Amino acid sequence: NRGFAVLSVNFRGSTGFGKTFVDLGYRQWSKDMHTDLIDGVEWAITEQIAIREKVAIYGGSYGGYSTLAGLTFTPDVFCCGVDIVGPSNLITLMETIPPYWSAIYQKLVLRIGGDPKTEEGR
Secondary structure: OOOOOOOOOOOOOOOOOOHHHOOOOOOOOOHHHHHHHHHHHHHHOOOOOOOHHHHEEEEEEHHHHHHHHEEEEHOOOOEEEEOOOOOOOOOHHHOOOOHHHHHHHHHHHHHOOOOOOOOOOO
């Protein structure tokens, strides 16, 4: 034991628990998916697994986005974070989708919660 604990949260929208669980993450980026992460942190603190002042966050891809959201929207929860290739601007992400992602564009629109090509989606 080096004094570290790692909590990997299966937030709504994660795979591995069926389609219904994945669907719960639609339009929930920075919303309920983030709340799930905060609930996990609070659980770890309550169980004395983590020390409130020493909780960090990190992740790649969506996890990187979640890291940036965590540091931005709940800075009192995390002492630091590491974003690994997470998008910092969802509009830019969607506007620069590479051609080989075109087949999943509409799925991303559904998951993120809006199509930046439309005024409503911005």
